[in-house]
């Protein structure tokens with residue numbers, strides 16, 4: 116571990132940074148999956164969903180950057196190559212042959228739910244270890260992606 120401006124003990128910083136790296140792998144994987152949906156979507160809802168998916172990707176890219184930088188601030192390294200992410204992500208692979216608009220919505224909604232569950236679990240770890248700042252970061256992510264998950268679920272309602 117590097118020196119850190121954080122006042123947390125090193126064992127806590129290691130544990131939180133491990134959580135952050137896991138969430139970074141999930142976030143980078145999810146970002147690539149959202150882009151695949153953005154590129155390949157076809158159907159009557161294309162005009163609404165193609166740009167909506169891009170807004171998800173843009174906000175997730177910013178969160179991924181914040182998560183990585185929080186891990187390094189805590190004295191760890193941030194791991195994020197495509198090869199690393201392919202091994203470390205907890206999300207299922209995206210079926211890239213999918214084209215139908217609402218099928219992409221369903222697939223992304225499932226993955227947003229999984230991403231949110233893991234983010235909440237990591238937030239609990241940070242909370243238990245007294246890292247209010249990582250809790251805040253993860254709360255911002257949970258709030259934004261709960262909203263995004265609602266956008267997707269609303270698109271699936273008849």
Ligand SMILES: [Fe+2]
Nearest residue numbers: 153154165169
């Ligand atoms: Fe685009």
